[in-house]
Amino acid sequence: MKKTVLFLITLFFISFFAYAQQSTTKSPREAKIKALKIAFITEELSLTSNEAEKFWPVYNKFDELLYQLETVEKFKIKTKIKRIGGIENISEKDAKSMMKKIADLEKQVYKTKIAFDIELTEVLSFKKILKLKIVERDFIRNLMKKYRRMKSNPKN
Numbered sequence: 001m002k003k004t005v006l007f008l009i010t011l012f013f014i015s016f017f018a019y020a021q022q023s024t025t026k027s028p029r030e031a032k033i034k035a036l037k038i039a040f041i042t043e044e045l046s047l048t049s050n051e052a053e054k055f056w057p058v059y060n061k062f063d064e065l066l067y068q069l070e071t072v073e074k075f076k077i078k079t080k081i082k083r084i085g086g087i088e089n090i091s092e093k094d095a096k097s098m099m100k101k102i103a104d105l106e107k108q109v110y111k112t113k114i115a116f117d118i119e120l121t122e123v124l125s126f127k128k129i130l131k132l133k134i135v136e137r138d139f140i141r142n143l144m145k146k147y148r149r150m151k152s153n154p155k156n
Contacts, residue, residue: 037139044135045128054123062116069109077101 041059042052077098084090090098120129 033143036143040139040142041132041135044138045124045131051124051128055120058116058119058123062112062119065112066109069105069112073105074102 038056041047045051047055080098081087081090084094087095117129120132124132
């Protein structure tokens with residue numbers, strides 16, 4: 001019975017977050033990966049319905065913020081470098097400015113991760129927070145393994 005309820009809750013969250021993310025993600029592939037990640041984390045952490053209800057809004061808020069900092073903002077810097085014509089064409093002043101911007105972004109990422117951990121302590125036990133860090137890493141590793149297998153064997 002517990003597994004059925006957990007499965008239904010997971011299914012609900014997957015469909016809810018996949019739908020909610022469609023407007024912000026760039027491709028259907030990203031939405032699919034997001035849904036797989038939600039299912040993987042929910043299952044691996046053995047979240048109760050109460051925990052999942054509190055956890056996912058916190059997780060999604062910080063996940064989106066980290067995406068903005070780590071991906072979107074750094075992409076803007078890379079785009080600026082390309083627009084200038086590559087690193088060879090950047091003035092020392094611009095390079096210094098970009099390095100400062102990158103350092104500031106890295107500080108913001110660090111502060112965001114610390115704030116995330118603090119906010120999670122109100123939702124999950126410390127043991128589950130530690131497990132979350134491992135599970136996130138495992139998810140990425142599994143995803144990369146699948147990608148490599150697909151790339152090396154395109155017929156499957």
